[in-house]
Amino acid sequence: MDDDLEKLAAQFKTFTKDMVDNPYRGIPTFFGLPYRETLENLDLALIGVPFDLGVTDRSGTRMGPRELRIQSKSVGAYNHCTRSSPCIAHRIADVGDVPFRSVYRLEEALEDIAAYYRGVAAAGVVPLTAGGDHSITYPILKGLAPKEMVCLVHFDSHCDTAPPIHGSGCAHGSPMRNAVEAGLVDPKHSIQIGIRGSSEPLWEFSYASGMRVVHIEEFYELGWKKIVQEIRDLVGSRPVYLSFDIDCLDPAFAPGTGTPVAGGMSTFEALQTLRGMRGLDIIGGDLVEVSPPYDHAGITALAGATILFEILCLAADARENRTA
Amino acid sequence: MDDDLEKLAAQFKTFTKDMVDNPYRGIPTFFGLPYRETLENLDLALIGVPFDLGVTDRSGTRMGPRELRIQSKSVGAYNHCTRSSPCIAHRIADVGDVPFRSVYRLEEALEDIAAYYRGVAAAGVVPLTAGGDHSITYPILKGLAPKEMVCLVHFDSHCDTAPPIHGSGCAHGSPMRNAVEAGLVDPKHSIQIGIRGSSEPLWEFSYASGMRVVHIEEFYELGWKKIVQEIRDLVGSRPVYLSFDIDCLDPAFAPGTGTPVAGGMSTFEALQTLRGMRGLDIIGGDLVEVSPPYDHAGITALAGATILFEILCLAADARENRTA
């Protein structure tokens, strides 16, 4: 074992005393991180958005952040692939949940989210978000208001570029369309991975706007390594926002979600694709659509927490690169 | 066994051939009743309101009508206490679910409900509703628009007379207040039974408006027979609307609900109290707050279906009395 690992291990042992040994102890925060009420003096922040007013089928993602906090306590001390521990190397905290004026109004709540993330952007903090349903991604991007359009790397079984449904264009079927139409996302350098299922005709916008759509069949045909290369080629050194809908995974790996679609990828394949993105300029990310009432033994939340940790590692690396 | 029973038994055997023998067969409708797309030529109608935009904690009651249909197939052929089978004696059907313009807007959806029940009233049909969260009771009453104020007989652990919460006065915490304020319910001749828990201070309106509030302690202190007598004395021959929130039962009997409160009554005690209301002028009723994602082995939906059947029997009797 090399010096580096040894040094980190030493830190790790101190840092993780409580975390590794009894994940069930104490007050659950994301990855066992300290809880902070403000965004001051942070490099990155874990943020919960307990919200499910945007769903069309099964509700329950409002319970997502709480369960992700619980399961994440046995994740996140160390990344064995990158041999690094972002929670040691950076100033990271759990800053709690986005406040809402009301739990009854979809549009208003999305405004609350946007307002919150304007504060995150102002504080210069890189946000990692635990949803909540997927409608939250648009107001997050709106709040962050990146100076240049971001590339979207989007894992999902749905393109989420549907036209308005039920008289509302801001539910969980349309965030990516909204973000493109608002000039926040550059569709020509964006990619959607894992797509499948019977809602396909709703997603003309993805094709029309020039997004790269990787159906699950193509994902398996090419293999995750080629998809990784394609992502890298597509985004280059542009800023990237990473959005992961847990229903990208097969329901065997993620039963606890609101609109499961059979025939998805495994958690391992998702993790490897994410790991391949190391070095890209990730400016933020989210893990959404974990619905605890439909989960069993916390396996969906555990998969979600593990994916969120990989995104956190990528974002921490990217921040370091930007500030280097 | 007397003649009466024998005669009904004969009818029963024909009527229930499919229902008794294989409850899992075929397309589930409420109590295995015929499915009708219109309200024409009906005396009473079973109506689903798959809706949970009004909840504050656990969602899931949008799945309530579907699960109540499934569990009700082993209920409802015959009422052994009244020795009658309302589904034989009256023209009753499952008329499906109330249509919504959108699943994203609480206020608009409540208007849709009101509009639907205006149609029900116009058709002269007595409605029995399966929720859905409790916010639906106010628009149901609004739609029915009874000529004179109705007496409310309300089983619940919450009074549901809260002031506006989260900037909305029409969520599931306030329907009874709204109905009183709209002049639909006569609080002086209304009663709320099974009340308990930490939200008490929100319910000043019940006391201020003169409703009779029976806490669970008083329910047990007096016993269900005296409560029955009190209901009868209070409402007399006035028209009555009966609303039953399944969380009136203890969570042991109804785990599948959105805001369970420990220390409630048993299903048997609830049924006996309902049975004591025979002869009252019931003009409609609802059974709300069954949340299938939190249920186990369908026991909450089964209790709910059994209660809904008792309400149906009372309403069928009352209709007969009115038309006699």
Added chain:
Amino acid sequence: MDDDLEKLAAQFKTFTKDMVDNPYRGIPTFFGLPYRETLENLDLALIGVPFDLGVTDRSGTRMGPRELRIQSKSVGAYNHCTRSSPCIAHRIADVGDVPFRSVYRLEEALEDIAAYYRGVAAAGVVPLTAGGDHSITYPILKGLAPKEMVCLVHFDSHCDTAPPIHGSGCAHGSPMRNAVEAGLVDPKHSIQIGIRGSSEPLWEFSYASGMRVVHIEEFYELGWKKIVQEIRDLVGSRPVYLSFDIDCLDPAFAPGTGTPVAGGMSTFEALQTLRGMRGLDIIGGDLVEVSPPYDHAGITALAGATILFEILCLAADARENRTA
């Protein structure tokens, strides 16, 4: 504490070393009793009948004996009400499951059961049976072929005296009718307790034959003490067979059953009624209709095992009285 208890306690401590301390250890047998392959030299025997071909709705009682064995390991060392330990005072064993020629033929399987219990009767062993669905009670009685008609004390939500359904008169809706018609049970001195639900019209036979039917309403109106007195008056010193369908309990207490009916009694009330039967001439008994696929955390099987233990205690006492 008196001498008696002290003495039993001493025995208990030796006897239950394994049973009390680690119920999850080793091979599960009923109440942790020794497993025997033959009926020789036994006073009483615990017998499993893993069978559900007689059900009309939810299946699964074929798994009943296995789960009752598991949960019964933390029950049965001692009866704190009678201050006795029947498993010490008598020769009792778990003799395994009734063998079937086929798992596909209802009628043939019931013959297999009858054949097995003829052996039990021949061996002079008192049988305590764990079902299985309720259709098994008739062949058990047929096999036992008591010299004089027995009194049936029957706990259930259904009378189980239906006419043939689906072209078969031997499914789980009719065993009590069959037993009466076969001259095995004396209906005039038999009683059915806990009856309720929509199948009532199927049970004319109970009334016609003169059985005492105690609906759940009457059970609560009179209270268990008066029901006990009525049982004692009705059966006197006649031989009694005790049959307990777990769906007599409310689904809150017994969710794991095939045809649950809301509004039943509690486990405590059932146990007290059973305890009141001490001294009656119990010649055998069964506990049926536990369906583990619908159970949660084993609570139905635990209630069932506790009830089966009370029946065992009654039967052991009765045997002692007969041989005294």
Added chain:
Amino acid sequence: MDDDLEKLAAQFKTFTKDMVDNPYRGIPTFFGLPYRETLENLDLALIGVPFDLGVTDRSGTRMGPRELRIQSKSVGAYNHCTRSSPCIAHRIADVGDVPFRSVYRLEEALEDIAAYYRGVAAAGVVPLTAGGDHSITYPILKGLAPKEMVCLVHFDSHCDTAPPIHGSGCAHGSPMRNAVEAGLVDPKHSIQIGIRGSSEPLWEFSYASGMRVVHIEEFYELGWKKIVQEIRDLVGSRPVYLSFDIDCLDPAFAPGTGTPVAGGMSTFEALQTLRGMRGLDIIGGDLVEVSPPYDHAGITALAGATILFEILCLAADARENRTA
């Protein structure tokens, strides 16, 4: 996006208004299709067979059709791989469940099934069946009575060619043997895919009769593409019946089944193999052995519904080819 997709999308949006948006609304039918009581004027029909008298271990598939109806509501509007929507292009309906004279007699019930499918064949309708246990495939084929022997393409972990067990040759272990022996299936052009587990010695008949048996090891060794090629070579332009036992999938993907066998394929791999069969002359198919009491969050029924939809697409295509 090409014209074709656009046109279908337009139809889709109208057709699926209710289906896509609120899968939990209304009366559940297969894929949200119209419910019809007769077979008249249909090209293809979805048929439920709620039946589990043929199982040897866990029961519960009698609940299969009901749960498949529920989960299929979020499946089946559109096939993103074939860019087609069979439910628009053809006359397809849910025609309900096969009626049984009795729920107690295996052999008789299988006759009822055969009788029903004789009607299906007479009506010229292509049947897609949702089981039920696997014993139903033999009477389905018997009822269809194809003019020439069909090729069987059979996905399963078991060959289902066992000799009579428990004195019955028509339980769920033997349908394929029965179909071959009855001259309905041509074993020389039939294939069984996904086979594994400890019952192997029971399946001599598969080898003796000349069926191609693809164990799961060989499936992975060759890959699904080669298996597809082998199927195509084997069946050519002959008529094909497609039977899919959900236990072909690994228990991670399909926990809700009666005889799970560890080490199976993923839902995605199954779907791809099915998709490879496009153009074959599929004359009917079934999806069997979904046992809801053992399922979690509906994931087994969802996988089953997705597979059944692929079979429906293949059969619709084939019908079009035949009538073209």
Added chain:
Amino acid sequence: MDDDLEKLAAQFKTFTKDMVDNPYRGIPTFFGLPYRETLENLDLALIGVPFDLGVTDRSGTRMGPRELRIQSKSVGAYNHCTRSSPCIAHRIADVGDVPFRSVYRLEEALEDIAAYYRGVAAAGVVPLTAGGDHSITYPILKGLAPKEMVCLVHFDSHCDTAPPIHGSGCAHGSPMRNAVEAGLVDPKHSIQIGIRGSSEPLWEFSYASGMRVVHIEEFYELGWKKIVQEIRDLVGSRPVYLSFDIDCLDPAFAPGTGTPVAGGMSTFEALQTLRGMRGLDIIGGDLVEVSPPYDHAGITALAGATILFEILCLAADARENRTA
């Protein structure tokens, strides 16, 4: 409504803004109270003891405090029976979990608990503890080291006065014996309520030492009001420690526990008995044996949290009386 209630309601509305509306939001603490790392400036403290090394059967109570925190968020803002809100009237906080040197050593961990509660006593704080298994009660009392022997009011299905089992006298079967033998508890003025089951012979010590043992039969025979009177007569103005084992409740009300015993009381009956103790000099209390892995929909933890809140109310009142 009187002035008092109005005033409290005003406070309540401010205090509970977050708590009532979205129980699922944010970091879960007991009753939504502030989290404090020290005991300074507190009147009462909520303390978690995530521990299950003392159990003999099902483990899992180590997860108890976490789940009790989650469910308690919808409890505890207000006590509708006493019309008071202890969390407003007193300085109360969640002070986290007792730290352990090791999760592998029963005896050592109990010493850690004792050490922690010595600190609690030194700080003059009244402790309310959420277990954990019942072995923790002895070290809690040892740590508190009350100046005079306390009266124990103990709800349970077990007396917990067993002799050493498995070579250890400090597991969850013996805490009450240990506390008496250590001179911490005065058995002559102590009472154990709800006792039942097959472990009776292990509890000679209760009788020998003079404790009042109320079996569940006697509890129902006398009714909770007479038991309340007996408690009051027995303890008078002496200091009281209140210990509630959730398995005192019937498994229907509390499935999520480690050694469930069928035939217990309801949550309501337990709450009423507790409420009857108002005015006694409660110096601390605990709620133990909630085992989340065996719970469903949080109903056991919800019942536990509700009971813990009643104990908190009693203890807060008592503290006020002592300091008045």
Added chain:
Amino acid sequence: MDDDLEKLAAQFKTFTKDMVDNPYRGIPTFFGLPYRETLENLDLALIGVPFDLGVTDRSGTRMGPRELRIQSKSVGAYNHCTRSSPCIAHRIADVGDVPFRSVYRLEEALEDIAAYYRGVAAAGVVPLTAGGDHSITYPILKGLAPKEMVCLVHFDSHCDTAPPIHGSGCAHGSPMRNAVEAGLVDPKHSIQIGIRGSSEPLWEFSYASGMRVVHIEEFYELGWKKIVQEIRDLVGSRPVYLSFDIDCLDPAFAPGTGTPVAGGMSTFEALQTLRGMRGLDIIGGDLVEVSPPYDHAGITALAGATILFEILCLAADARENRTA
């Protein structure tokens, strides 16, 4: 089909009569094998170790052996890959569970295990163990005390070579380190497969001692065939002990375990890797960390039983080779 298979099939049919047909019947033993109280006259023995005092997070593996017995009844009659039935060809029995002096003392219990396996070694029996948590592997090896150091082939998500945690070096994080330090295992010829997750820094010992660590990424990069070759090259003809922690599998395949780590292998991949080890000199093996309270529909225990059967087949073959 060849002669060999036919012959075995004949044996199989007799041998498995009960096992294949009704897995739910009778007293559950491992693979339906005979239960023996002694080790006499056995070649191999199945041994349960119901134990979880060594876990750091979720407990429950104390229930592992019981559930593995239940699920294994539908596994193990025949190995379709090797075309052999070890339970016919060898003298194999279920010899029950290792006895413990106490369920409260980790170190003492591990001594009890070591003592028991000294007896196993003395009897010349090859042990196949069903855990229990992973701490048991060290005392098993200590008890077996092989004459020469064994090669360890270890499937897991954790290396289990941590330094002492919580003041104890013998919990489930360190067994492999202990076995190496005690000179029982030769690290230079040992391999750990499937490793991943955040505890990596705790496992320096694996690298320092020279063990081959195959992370899950490398497992997929190389494929199971190359890993098999590497195992074979590494161990050659040396004696091998095989230890399989079920958390090596992804939580989708094994939700019922104490420290699940997302991103693992499938059951099929694990089985194939094991099958590749045929011919190695396996002297014993274990399958550990199945935690039934977190399982669903028994799928984890079924996967575990299937893996344990493969290990049994390898060990039976190896024994035959040694005695040939």
